[in-house]
């Protein structure tokens with residue numbers, strides 16, 4: 247059978263479009279906070295599963311914070327993701343780690359804390375919404391009682407907001423929380439300005455591949471291969487030309 251050049255051009259065109267279609271745009275963020283969320287992370291309610299790697303699901307809260315859930319510790323907020331070194335800097339605004347640290351496990355992350363130099367004093371208080379929000383430990387609080395974590399070196403003389411409180415104990419509080427991961431290993435791919443994704447047709451093995459979307463600083467993408475290709479629509483023909491220079 248003789249294959250016409252028209253058929254070949256059409257096939258080429260369809261393969262080109264198929265390849266573009268297969269490259270899902272998996273880069274997103276929570277609001278406009280500037281922290282890019284991309285593979286191996288994905289936002290589980292907003293993006294398809296193939297945008298991420300198992301164990302790396304994130305979510306966005308009402309305040310556009312990026313939330314990672316590490317049961318039983320609770321929900322940490324992600325401040326920064328260093329894709330090259332495969333490290334997350336996280337914070338614990340709910341102070342859930344007062345309940346759990348430092349002995350909790352995560353299957354995907356290696357967790358490191360830097361404890362604050364000073365202890366915090368934990369108070370159990372009856373409800374009073376005039377207290378400074380940065381003292382609150384919502385994760386330890388209950389419906390009827392607020393739990394506060396107050397810098398132990400702070401003089402509590404005359405601190406009216408502690409009047410209806412009982413001191414519970416002193417505890418160092420984790421300050422810097424670093425979560426690092428070793429698998430999938432995409433740091434070296436990221437270092438070349440490219441990105442990882444799940445290798446197609448290897449659903450069972452969870453292999454990744456480094457692919458050629460070039461990442462620019464503002465999170466935009468441009469197609470960067472060693473050849474530049476354009477698709478031209480020829481008005482008098484029923485097919486498209488793919489021109490490469």
Ligand SMILES: *[C@@H]1O[C@H](CO)[C@@H](O)[C@H](O)[C@H]1NC(C)=O
Nearest residue numbers: 318346348349350351352353
């Ligand atoms: C962490 O996980 C390991 C293995 O699953 C388990 O043996 C260990 O008890 C866990 N540690 C804590 C503090 O949960």
Ligand SMILES: *[C@@H]1O[C@H](CO)[C@@H](O)[C@H](O)[C@H]1NC(C)=O
Nearest residue numbers: 363364365366398416417418
């Ligand atoms: C913090 O509290 C622990 C336990 O109560 C105590 O052993 C430690 O010396 C305290 N550290 C500081 C800096 O006060």
Ligand SMILES: *[C@@H]1O[C@H](CO)[C@@H](O)[C@H](O)[C@H]1NC(C)=O
Nearest residue numbers: 370371386387388391393414
């Ligand atoms: C705080 O005190 C109340 C009353 O004594 C008690 O019911 C509650 O369990 C305490 N909260 C904590 C976290 O210990």
Ligand SMILES: *[C@@H]1O[C@H](CO)[C@@H](O)[C@H](O)[C@H]1NC(C)=O
Nearest residue numbers: 373374375376377406407410
């Ligand atoms: C709440 O705290 C303020 C001082 O910060 C105090 O004047 C007020 O009486 C407290 N209210 C209750 C219900 O304890």
Ligand SMILES: *[C@@H]1O[C@H](CO)[C@@H](O)[C@H](O)[C@H]1NC(C)=O
Nearest residue numbers: 271272273274275465466467
């Ligand atoms: C992918 O989506 C993000 C966020 O919606 C956007 O900033 C970016 O420009 C998109 N990239 C491409 C190649 O469309």
